[in-house]
Amino acid sequence: MPHYDLHSHSTCSDGLLSPTELVRRAAQRGVDVLALTDHDELAGLGEASEAAREAKVRLVAGAELSVSWRDITLHVLGLSIDPACPVLNEGLAAIRKGRTERARRIAAGLAEAGIPDAYEGAMSFVASESLISRTHFARFLVDTGRVSNMKDVFRRYLVEGKPGHVKHEWASLTQAIDWIHAAGGRAVLAHPGRYKVSVSGLRELLAEFRDLGGDGIEVLSPSHSDAQVDEFARHARIFGLLGSSGSDYHGPGESWADLGDMPSLPAGVEPVWKDW
Ligand code: AMP
Ligand code: MN
Ligand code: MN
Ligand code: MN
Numbered sequence: 001m002p003h004y005d006l007h008s009h010s011t012c013s014d015g016l017l018s019p020t021e022l023v024r025r026a027a028q029r030g031v032d033v034l035a036l037t038d039h040d041e042l043a044g045l046g047e048a049s050e051a052a053r054e055a056k057v058r059l060v061a062g063a064e065l066s067v068s069w070r071d072i073t074l075h076v077l078g079l080s081i082d083p084a085c086p087v088l089n090e091g092l093a094a095i096r097k098g099r100t101e102r103a104r105r106i107a108a109g110l111a112e113a114g115i116p117d118a119y120e121g122a123m124s125f126v127a128s129e130s131l132i133s134r135t136h137f138a139r140f141l142v143d144t145g146r147v148s149n150m151k152d153v154f155r156r157y158l159v160e161g162k163p164g165h166v167k168h169e170w171a172s173l174t175q176a177i178d179w180i181h182a183a184g185g186r187a188v189l190a191h192p193g194r195y196k197v198s199v200s201g202l203r204e205l206l207a208e209f210r211d212l213g214g215d216g217i218e219v220l221s222p223s224h225s226d227a228q229v230d231e232f233a234r235h236a237r238i239f240g241l242l243g244s245s246g247s248d249y250h251g252p253g254e255s256w257a258d259l260g261d262m263p264s265l266p267a268g269v270e271p272v273w274k275d276w
Contacts, residue, residue, distance in 0.1 A: 006077070
């Protein structure tokens with residue numbers, strides 16, 4: 001059976017490897033089918049698909065869309081999308097515009113806390129001009145010696161209640177699913193175990209996601225414990241959702257798991273790649 005890794009990032013969002021380096025690493029690590037799923041950005045897919053041809057990896061065109069649902073942020077993967085789809089491209093461009101405005105507000109918050117020029121500092125770590133994320137602020141804060149590592153920097157500066165955190169309105173769940181479908185892709189709720197929702201809130205989220213046309217959930221993610229993998233396998237079956245698997249790889253030294261590290265999907269879960 002081919003080895004799938006359907007969640008990864010390149011320098012076109014907040015990853016550390018170029019699309020070419022990422023694809024080559026995936027090939028070396030035995031991945032047969034790789035999805036590049038940069039946050040809100042498709043710019044790396046052209047380069048990745050060329051590298052994939054050379055490395056004999058099958059590239060699945062993807063993106064990880066930022067969504068606001070109730071008072072939390074969700075990530076929805078679009079898998080096997082058409083990167084030329086105007087509806088999806090316009091939607092993502094709007095999210096990226098929001099990211100730039102948010103980055104200005106993050107920088108203002110940090111300036112108030114005595115850290116000047118953080119926007120410019122974060123931008124110096126950005127490769128794809130219109131895609132700035134908290135990760136770039138984190139790298140700036142580590143680089144300037146304010147925090148010693150990437151784990152602490154979020155906790156101290158970039159999460160709710162800290163100076164570099166601002167409220168932000170991303171796309172709606174309906175919009176994200178509709179844009180992904182307009183591009184012919186499958187909408188997959190990324191790392192469902194990472195969201196701060198109650199047990200009943202999670203059930204409401206999964207029901208709403210499915211009712212809006214959502215196709216699957218990421219059952220296997222390095223942020224899930226074994227118990228959560230079982231739980232999401234069960235949820236996939238109960239809610240009639242497909243299951244996906246991805247390392248969410250961001251680069252050497254900044255990831256929980258490496259490319260291709262995920263085990264097989266639990267029995268009884270219908271894979272999102274079933275008819276690819
Ligand atoms: P943003 O979409 O700009 O809010 O940035 C979110 C990104 O920051 C995620 O995709 C992760 O790559 C990274 N991230 C979020 N929380 C943490 C954390 N606690 N430690 C390390 N990286 C994180
Ligand atoms: Mn990220
Ligand atoms: Mn994510
Ligand atoms: Mn991700």
